[in-house]
Amino acid sequence: MSDLLATPTAQSVFGLLILSVLIAIGIWLVSRFRDSSDEDREPASEVLSNFEEMLREGDISPAEFRTIEAVVGDKLNSEAKDS
DSSP: TTTTGGGGHHHHHHHHHHHHHHHHHHHHHHHHHHHHHHHOOHHHHHHHHHHHHHHHHSSHHHHHHHHHHHHHHHHHHHHHHHH
């Protein structure tokens, strides 16, 4: 067995196998993280409600709110289309 791994071809194949396994594990970890982070996001309607409250409390200006509303409004429209 040790003679088989002594050849450069066998070492290359073994190295590529290990690299492939590590890449597969990395892809799996990233997909798990992405799935959980999508669940943590608030719907656009709740985000807009939070900014409306900030506007009422004076934390943001009406101009800032209109800018935010335009961006969040686009997301609300895309969420409505997806539903």
